[in-house]
Amino acid sequence: MGCGWDPTMPLDRLIDHLQANWRETAAYAPLLAAGRPAFAWEWLRRDSGYRQAALGRAGPPASAWGLHEFEPPEQDFRSARPMWRRSAWPLVLEADALDGGPELERLDISGLRRLVSVRRSDGAEHLLLSDGAHSIRLDLLSGTLLEGPTLLRYRIAGLTGTAGPLLALRQLLALSSTGTFSKPLHRPERRAARWILVLRAFDAMSSGADQRAIAEFLLDRRAGLARWRIAEPSLRSRAQRLVREAKRMASGGYRDLLRGPPAADERHAPGRWLEKCDFEYSSL
Numbered sequence: 001m002g003c004g005w006d007p008t009m010p011l012d013r014l015i016d017h018l019q020a021n022w023r024e025t026a027a028y029a030p031l032l033a034a035g036r037p038a039f040a041w042e043w044l045r046r047d048s049g050y051r052q053a054a055l056g057r058a059g060p061p062a063s064a065w066g067l068h069e070f071e072p073p074e075q076d077f078r079s080a081r082p083m084w085r086r087s088a089w090p091l092v093l094e095a096d097a098l099d100g101g102p103e104l105e106r107l108d109i110s111g112l113r114r115l116v117s118v119r120r121s122d123g124a125e126h127l128l129l130s131d132g133a134h135s136i137r138l139d140l141l142s143g144t145l146l147e148g149p150t151l152l153r154y155r156i157a158g159l160t161g162t163a164g165p166l167l168a169l170r171q172l173l174a175l176s177s178t179g180t181f182s183k184p185l186h187r188p189e190r191r192a193a194r195w196i197l198v199l200r201a202f203d204a205m206s207s208g209a210d211q212r213a214i215a216e217f218l219l220d221r222r223a224g225l226a227r228w229r230i231a232e233p234s235l236r237s238r239a240q241r242l243v244r245e246a247k248r249m250a251s252g253g254y255r256d257l258l259r260g261p262p263a264a265d266e267r268h269a270p271g272r273w274l275e276k277c278d279f280e281y282s283s284l
Contacts, residue, residue: 021203022200023217028199028200030077030133031077031195031199032196033133033192034077034132034134034189035135036257036260037082037084037089037135038077038132038133039077039254039257040254040255040257040258041077041080041082042076042199043249043250043254044065044066044082045071045074045075045076046073046250047065047250050073053070054072054073063085066084066087066088066255066258067084067085067088068083068085068119068121069119069121071083078132078133079132081128083128083137084137086139088255091164091167091168092139092165092168093136093156093165093172094139094154094155094165095138095152096140096142096143096153096155097140097143097144097150097152098143098150098151098153099151100151105151106149106150106151107145107149107151107172108148109127109129109146109176110148111179112129112175112176115129115130116128116129117130123141124139124140124141124142125140125143125144125145127140129172129175134181136168136171136172136175137168138168138172167185170182170185171185171186198242198246199246201242201243202246202250204218205246205247211243214239215235215236215239215242220232220235
């Protein structure tokens with residue numbers, strides 16, 4: 001990801017590219033409009049274990065990373081289409097494709113081909129409709145959507161586990177009606193700026209930057225002054241929190257992004273969708 005990103009870039013050069021751009025705010029700006037799966041992917045593709053496994057060198061299967069299949073780590077969120085499993089990303093709508101039905105009630109994805117990615121595994125058809133920044137996940141447990149307009153019977157049951165699938169259904173209905181992702185149902189994440197800052201801090205650390213450099217470029221230029229740790233204790237504390245959070249996210253904490261509440265229903269969703277992630281700091 002970043003300015004001058006090239007989708008054909010070899011993986012070793014990709015890592016150097018990510019690390020070299022951590023000072024460039026513009027390189028991360030596209031993430032401001034991205035959803036949680038996009039942020040999770042940016043962390044996952046930086047994971048050395050995932051990169052090795054995705055290249056077939058060593059490591060567990062894609063399911064261990066929450067995916068149905070490996071996605072090339074050299075692709076940033078704008079071109080990658082990671083297919084997150086329902087166990088990792090609760091905003092997955094399950095359905096069965098039925099024969100027949102009124103024409104107006106059948107879903108036709110022919111006009112959405114540019115957005116559609118399909119994987120088949122576990123006896124199901126897994127669909128992702130995504131432009132990179134926004135996404136909708138659908139699992140067809142029987143039948144297919146690839147052979148023309150299809151009537152769907154949705155599988156939604158229970159109480160606390162319905163918020164994610166219901167939101168995915170609302171998003172799907174809006175997309176099928178307008179051909180575009182609904183802005184009210186795909187709102188920008190209010191924590192996006194913080195998440196970007198944490199990601200940049202990790203890229204900085206990976207490039208060899210020390211805490212002072214991270215604080216100076218990402219938080220406050222006063223960190224460049226002599227004896228800044230003594231003269232600016234609050235700035236030092238902010239830098240320490242940022243570095244700790246970057247390390248936590250890189251160690252798998254990014255999966256909390258997928259388990260957190262969706263932006264559209266953040267205040268009203270039941271159960272675990274009200275769980276808070278540890279990404280907010282009053283000092284920002």
